[in-house]
Each structure stands twice: as structure tokens, then as C-alpha cells.
Amino acid sequence: KNEVEQSPQNLTAQEGEFITINCSYSVGISALHWLQQHPGGGIVSLFMLSSGKKKHGRLIATINIQEKHSSLHITASHPRDSAVYICAAHKGDTDKLIFGTGTRLQVFP
Amino acid sequence: NAGVTQTPKFRVLKTGQSMTLLCAQDMNHEYMYWYRQDPGMGLRLIHYSVGEGTTAKGEVPDGYNVSRLKKQNFLLGLESAAPSQTSVYFCASSYPQGLAGIGYNEQFFGPGTRLTVL
Numbered sequence: 001k002n003e004v005e006q007s008p009q010n011l012t013a014q015e016g017e018f019i020t021i022n023c024s025y026s027v028g029i030s031a032l033h034w035l036q037q038h039p040g041g042g043i044v045s046l047f048m049l050s051s052g053k054k055k056h057g058r059l060i061a062t063i064n065i066q067e068k069h070s071s072l073h074i075t076a077s078h079p080r081d082s083a084v085y086i087c088a089a090h091k092g093d094t095d096k097l098i099f100g101t102g103t104r105l106q107v108f109p
Numbered sequence: 110n111a112g113v114t115q116t117p118k119f120r121v122l123k124t125g126q127s128m129t130l131l132c133a134q135d136m137n138h139e140y141m142y143w144y145r146q147d148p149g150m151g152l153r154l155i156h157y158s159v160g161e162g163t164t165a166k167g168e169v170p171d172g173y174n175v176s177r178l179k180k181q182n183f184l185l186g187l188e189s190a191a192p193s194q195t196s197v198y199f200c201a202s203s204y205p206q207g208l209a210g211i212g213y214n215e216q217f218f219g220p221g222t223r224l225t226v227l
Contacts, residue, residue, distance in 0.1 A: 002151070004151065041197065042220050042221070043218040045215045045216065045217070048214075048215050096142075096154055096157065096167065097216065098151070099153070100151050101149060101150060101151045
């Protein structure tokens with residue numbers, strides 16, 4: 001069993017829909033990242049959080065340390081949001097990241 | 110600033126050939142990392158470096174060597190390529206944890222190198 005699990009693996013949505021991607025982890029972590037990988041392959045960091053909630057534009061990330069769970073929400077989804085979203089956790093107090101396998105999101109007009 | 114760059118972007122090798130992938134960053138980051146990404150699996154850490162002249166093994170180091178002779182560059186070498194090393198390779202860099210009270214730091218990724226070993 002992976003130490004960082006994401007669900008769903010694949011997600012399709014109509015433009016405008018509210019999207020939720022989930023990440024669960026089974027080890028103690030100090031911080032969690034949400035990354036976006038576009039079809040061209042480049043990886044961009046969206047959020048890094050260790051507690052609570054962060055918001056950037058239409059993206060919202062939350063984390064519940066007690067439940068070992070994080071969510072990434074996209075409001076008013078748009079076709080340009082189509083990408084793979086990756087959850088990654090700092091295990092313990094190290095700088096090394098453990099990655100989930102990603103959630104492939106496709107948003108149709 | 111260019112951020113993190115990788116050379117080459119694509120490469121095809123025959124089994125047994127050698128090659129070096131170059132990663133360069135212009136953000137004065139102390140930490141640098143090499144990952145591989147394979148279908149159905151998360152990114153996996155190959156080797157990493159916490160500063161010039163230092164390297165350490167990650168999760169999947171076998172078959173690879175690295176060097177960090179200059180702070181801005183991190184090289185990944187394959188001495189004798191095998192088909193199992195067909196993958197997309199990503200380099201990343203970051204400040205050390207805890208710098209200036211930031212805590213755990215964002216990693217900045219390069220664009221990737223797609224390597225095929227025949």
C-alpha cells in the first residue's frame with residue numbers, strides 16, 4: 001500500500017463544475033504539497049500546507065492532520081484546468097517528498 | 110530567471126550506452142533532487158543533494174550516479190543504460206527546510222527529460 005494515496009485516479013467534469021480531489025496518507029508528515037502537471041509534462045507547485053486551508057484564485061487546498069487527509073478543490077472548473085494533480089508529502093521532518101500517483105482531470109466545455 | 114533547466118529534453122539510447130543528464134538552477138537553492146516518473150507510479154527519488162559536493166541516495170538509486178561539483182548544477186549519470194531505465198526524469202531544487210522561518214519549502218521542477226532505452 002502506498003504511503004500517499006489519491007482518489008479518484010481519473011476525473012471528468014463539465015466546465016463550471018466544482019471539483020474535489022482527495023489525498024490520504026498513512027505516515028506522519030510535516031507538510032503536504034499539491035502539484036499540477038500539464039499535458040506537456042511540466043510540474044508546478046500549487047500549494048504547500050501543514051495545517052488549515054489555503055486559497056489561490058479558484059483553487060482551495062485543505063488539510064486535516066488528525067485524519068491524515070487533504071483535499072484540493074477547484075471552483076468553476078475550466079478546460080484549462082485539465083491536468084494531472086499530484087499530492088506529495090514531507091515524511092517526518094525530512095525534505096524528501098513521497099508522491100501520490102496523481103489524479104488525471106479532464107474538463108470539457 | 111530561467112528557474113530549473115534540464116538538458117537534453119529527449120534521448121534514445123541503446124542498452125549498455127552511457128549518458129549524463131544535466132540539471133541547472135539559477136535560484137541559488139541548496140537542495141537539488143533527481144526523480145523518475147513512470148506510468149501508474151508516483152515520482153520516485155533517485156538521488157539528492159543538500160549542498161555543493163554532497164550527494165545521497167534516494168528511493169531508487171541503483172544504476173545511477175550523480176555529482177554536484179557546482180551549487181547550480183546537478184548531474185545524473187547512467188553508466189550502462191538498461192530498458193528498465195526508460196522513464197521521464199525530473200530535476201527539482203529547493204531551499205533547505207526551515208530557511209527564514211518558511212518551514213518546508215516548495216520544490217521547483219525542471220521540464221523533464223524523456224529517455225528511452227532500446
